[in-house]
Amino acid sequence: MTDPSPLSSLSSALADIVARTAPSIVSVHSHRSRSTGFVWKPGLIVTADEALADEGAVQIGLPDGSTAAATIAGRDHTTDVALLRADATIAPVKLGATVPALGTLSVVVAADRDTPSAALGMVSASGKSWRSLRGGDIDSRIELDLRLRDSQEGGLALDASGEAFGMAVLGPRRVLVIPTATIERVAAQLEVRGRIARGYLGLGLQPVRLDDGVGAMVMNVDKAGPSAAAGIRQGDVIVAVNDQKLSGVRALSRALGPASVGTVVDVAVRRGGEPASFKVTIGERPEA
Structure with missing residues (x-):
């Protein structure tokens, strides 16, 4: 039996990364808007704030196909991080602490039309901290060279080893990543206070x-x-x-x-x- 080709090995490794992450990914429905979220802590889901409607009920689609009601625990427009509470037993993801190097491969695991989805691309920018147009402090500048649908916004960005380094969001002309350092800092305050002090x-x-x-x-x-x-x-x-x-x-x-x-x-x-x-x-x- 011949050894698998490098391309076959890469394909299998990527499929394994997606399969391990998908059980912690949910779809988010809010007033005609669909996006993606991931379980940050038991009962707490992080999603992209800009993809979340300003009013109305929020519902999440679970990996097993069922749905559950969710409430907004807090949101921060400046960093694009929103936190939801839901009574659902889903294993949380483990967020890494590294910032991916320029040119490395990245996989975004998300939900698209209530089914798991994945997108493969390259880290096209990896730099220092920056401030969003809304005044939020983002710990690292990370951009991805890939395409995402609106419903995939809020998906989890992983490196080639399967470590999560942030949340993929849709910028004006590119896919940006809100890094895990920003997510951990903001979500922790939203969990306790429901808002970020300004x-x-x-x-x-x-x-x-x-x-x-x-x-x-x-x-x-x-x-x-x-x-x-x-x-x-x-x-x-x-x-x-x-x-x-x-x-x-x-x-x-x-x-x-x-x-x-x-x-x-x-x-x-x-x-x-x-x-x-x-x-x-x-x-x-x-x-x-």
């Missing part, structure tokens, strides 16, 4: 052009917010924070991440053309 200044801001750069005009002030307590008023123009010139309102908003809550910042403003400075203790953004 910094809050209590200001409504409008960008304005200045002779020496840009500023942010205070259009309204939350009377119960931290900026009002510090003495900032409507009509003030913020020009710097902690001695760094303001680069824009969006940049200021992105700086108000979870780590900012409780910190004290020096806010430099112009009031009636005159400079003024205030120390503001960043609060926690109230729930909408």
Whole structure:
């Protein structure tokens, strides 16, 4: 009997990886939207937040073909991680800690039309941490050269050894991976609090052009917010924070991440053309 060819051995290894992972993969149904999720802990399922409807009931399709009701335990729009609770006995996956190297093979195991599915591709980008357009801190930049259907978003990305390194999501022009470090960090907070703490200044801001750069005009002030307590008023123009010139309102908003809550910042403003400075203790953004 001849030894199997390298291609045959690779094919068998990939099929084995998919077969081991598929029992922990579920389909997620929410208000005309279908996506994929995976069991993070017993009774807790991680899925892609952007694929989850904003309202209505959530149901999951289990590997045995049955369905179960699920509730949203928490969601974070900025990192695209959502956590569901479901009364279903499914073994959780083991998330790895490594970031795959550029050019390595990757398999995404997902659900497509309520049946297990898999996609094979290559890691086309593997780099440092980055910040999403919504202000979320993503621990590693990982992109995959493969195609996924909408229903496969939220699937589990595995390396050639079968280790899970993140959740596959659909970017504007490519498939991105939310790495396991981000998932573990965010899902742990969602499990306990149901939300991710975000910094809050209590200001409504409008960008304005200045002779020496840009500023942010205070259009309204939350009377119960931290900026009002510090003495900032409507009509003030913020020009710097902690001695760094303001680069824009969006940049200021992105700086108000979870780590900012409780910190004290020096806010430099112009009031009636005159400079003024205030120390503001960043609060926690109230729930909408």
